[in-house]
Amino acid sequence: MNWKVLDHVPLLLYILAAKTLILCLAFAGVKVYQRRRLExxxxxxxxxKKQQPDKKDN
Structure with missing residues (x-):
């Protein structure tokens, strides 16, 4: 087994954590955008709807 690979594990974990954080923020941003659009x-x-009864009265 190549034991030198284990020297890079902390770096790989940081990259994985950063990628996960970026993806979570991206999905949260999309949800906020969709909610604002829907509202x-x-x-x-x-x-x-409020303007339609006014037009009927006139």
Whole structure:
């Protein structure tokens, strides 16, 4: 077995931890973006619903 490989284990673990952190942050960012987009769409629909009865009265 190549025992020199074990010298690089801490570096590999740091790389793995960094990759995991980046992926988690990316997924969290996507979820925040999707939630904001959905909330904006819901707000737009609510304002359209409020304006529709006003148009019927006129």
């Amino acid at each position: 904006a769409k819901l707000r737009r629909l609510e304002t359209e």
